[in-house]
Amino acid sequence: MSLLKADVNRVSAFAPATSANLGVGFDILGLALDAVGDTVTLTKRDDNQIVIEKINSVTGLPLEPTKNTASFAVQKMCEDLGITTGFSLQIDKGIAMGSGMGGSAASAVAAVVALNGFLSSPISKERLVEFALYGEEIASGGRHADNVAPCVFGGITLIRSIDPMEVINLPYPELYCVIVHPHLQVETKSARGILSPTVALKKYIEQSAALAAAICAFYQKDVELLRRSMQDLIIEPQRAALVTGYYDVKQAAIDAGAISATLSGSGPSLLAFCESKTGAESVAQAMLTAFKQHQVNADHWISPINPNGAYTL
Amino acid sequence: MSLLKADVNRVSAFAPATSANLGVGFDILGLALDAVGDTVTLTKRDDNQIVIEKINSVTGLPLEPTKNTASFAVQKMCEDLGITTGFSLQIDKGIAMGSGMGGSAASAVAAVVALNGFLSSPISKERLVEFALYGEEIASGGRHADNVAPCVFGGITLIRSIDPMEVINLPYPELYCVIVHPHLQVETKSARGILSPTVALKKYIEQSAALAAAICAFYQKDVELLRRSMQDLIIEPQRAALVTGYYDVKQAAIDAGAISATLSGSGPSLLAFCESKTGAESVAQAMLTAFKQHQVNADHWISPINPNGAYTL
Structure with missing residues (x-):
């Protein structure tokens, strides 16, 4: 069976803004917000390249694939899964850069969730977190999943472990x-x-x-x-x-x-x-x-x- | 209304062995055990003294009231509540000293729980923890409630705060x-x-x-x-x-x-x-x-x- 679904050429995914740390749970707790988010659209390419086609954002963002959280995460996920198909990315930033709402995490997550939409056998949410983390790493300089995990899972998440990746969804009152x-x-x-x-x-x-x-x-x-x-x-x-x-x-x-x-x-x-x-x-x-x-x-x-x-x- | 019930002259209380720290939750988590415990019997005295009448224990323990966790806790509780009646204490140690099973906490807790049995308006479990802590303090040199709290409340307890005292009873699987x-x-x-x-x-x-x-x-x-x-x-x-x-x-x-x-x-x-x-x-x-x-x-x-x-x- 092929890694990619034959009939899918373009997938868009939305990833919500997030907030990390929450006052308790430094580096381990985070939550997903409903207000805004980033959307990433992946389109198959024939030349095996990962290319950023367009970024719609009020602030400037790197178009170089290895410097952008979304394209870097896609590149790592392709490498790891052995996907040789290329992709063009269009990134629509709903989250203002530097707003403390997990913009870099959201772009990376939207990108890997979109890529997951191409797979004949989609991977688990934990693995999506792991791939999105590669993107987050270039933005923040560390492997911190407190934005990425709630972005993928929703709700309020506790990261019990990064290696192996284990995320626990917490219940919560209406907030x-x-x-x-x-x-x-x-x-x-x-x-x-x-x-x-x-x-x-x-x-x-x-x-x-x-x-x-x-x-x-x-x-x-x-x-x-x-x-x-x-x-x-x-x-x-x-x-x-x-x-x-x-x-x-x-x-x-x-x-x-x-x-x-x-x-x-x-x-x-x-x-x-x-x-x-x-x-x-x-x-x-x-x-x-x-x-x-x-x-x-x-x-x-x-x-x-x-x-x-x-x-x- | 009198502080003490008129018709009660003698009260015994049992307090269970406990284990503190549990591997996570240093100084804040503890649990109560069913295996063994200490029993303290308080009998009213006419001379307004707090006296240790007898300690049944395999190891030697101080009979001097200010050096014994049980009598010191009773003394503090009497002072604070304005109880001027005296009490004789008989302490039956079921918990071996130095066994890491909260022996000093159990004696103090059994003593204050027994004293609470004399009161016309018994005090809350949180306040019992506070008084028993005075006893624990002479034994361990610090105000750590991780044995006293589960001893009073049972189960697995989290001490959210010592001042004010707040204890949360956790649910748990069969263990x-x-x-x-x-x-x-x-x-x-x-x-x-x-x-x-x-x-x-x-x-x-x-x-x-x-x-x-x-x-x-x-x-x-x-x-x-x-x-x-x-x-x-x-x-x-x-x-x-x-x-x-x-x-x-x-x-x-x-x-x-x-x-x-x-x-x-x-x-x-x-x-x-x-x-x-x-x-x-x-x-x-x-x-x-x-x-x-x-x-x-x-x-x-x-x-x-x-x-x-x-x-x-």
Whole structure:
């Protein structure tokens, strides 16, 4: 049997925006958003090349296949599976670059999910995560799956292990996410660079209790327990200074009723959890006002959690 | 209304043995065992004194009220609640001292649970944990509730917070615990003393994933996920050298089918989780044999998890 379905020449896939870290679960927890996402279309080529045909994006992105997360992931997946057919990629960026919403992960995921649509025997979601990670790696400089995993699986995901890849989908109560993206430049690589290579044992224990309690809160769908548990004693204090007005914006979110507010991924965006859409709108306004008091403009999105992850169109 | 019931002169309470740390959840997770426990009987006195009348134990224990975990916890609870009546304590130790089964916690818990039996308005389990902790503090030198909390609540408990005290009871699949107590001397205080005050960030992330996955495994009652998740990358490597033959005994347990094997609390005992009673018996024998090959004698207990915790008799 051929690796590729004979009658399929073009597949498009959509992959949602994501938020990583969530305040607990640094590098291991992430969630998928319903608001926006990237779409990648793959078309078969006869010349065995992986080529980026077009990128629709407001900001410039590399057209060189080995520097683009989508084409690099496709290239790795083709190599590994022994696919010799070439593909042209069209990338439609719905996610603003540097918004802290997992744009690089979404492009890579949409690309491998589209490629999976060509396969006679599609591969598992875990393997899609592994291939998309190659793309994420060129963008962030590390093999962190906390955006890629929720992008593929949807919902809130825990990465138990990267090698072998194991992702656990967590249950969760109804939640609305507010993402506020301040117009500040924070690069993922430098946000990682400032982190201390060690954690104090006492903080490790306290943060472990918060993480474990948050997992309980998700399973019990207990919003009040989530409110008490979503705290970050380790990463947030180190990165807060990268975002002008960070603690004021966070406090504004909490005062407006947010369950929690924290850096989304490595920032500069903030993620706040809210119980209702109306609540989320108040929280978003409070956060934008707090940023304005620091002369910082910001975009925002309000989104429920996307339960299903990336899919072919 | 009087603080104490008028017609109650004597109350006995039983508190179960416990195991702390479990391989994941250092200082925050613990469980109650069904095998053995301590019983404390409180009898009212007219002279307003807290007096230890008798300790039935194979090993010597301090009779001085401020040095004994049970009497010190009772004293603190009386002070805090404004109880001026005196009490005589009889302590029946079912748990061998230094066995890593929470003997000091059990005496303190049995004592405060017995005292609670005198109260016209009994206090909450959380507050009982707080008072018993005063007793535990003199024994271990720190305010660690990972034995006291499961002793009071039963089951497998997560301590989300000590101040304010918040304990979460976790669900769990049917499990049999094997506790093997080698005849080696490891003091809790020195076992804490050898721990590095910092944790590498990378280990912190990996261990967080293991902890979070183990919490998922408890909620999902998924024994295979538990098997993949119960690992200790941080504490075990630092303490293993305190226990002669540690890694051989651990491996023997795993080879015999245990879900996991780790130090129980600060050791020297080991705790292994098994899926059945017969399985637990094989695992226990394999662990005893492995200790013997290192010329170490050991006692052992096989026990299901005690679901209810301490109670008045």
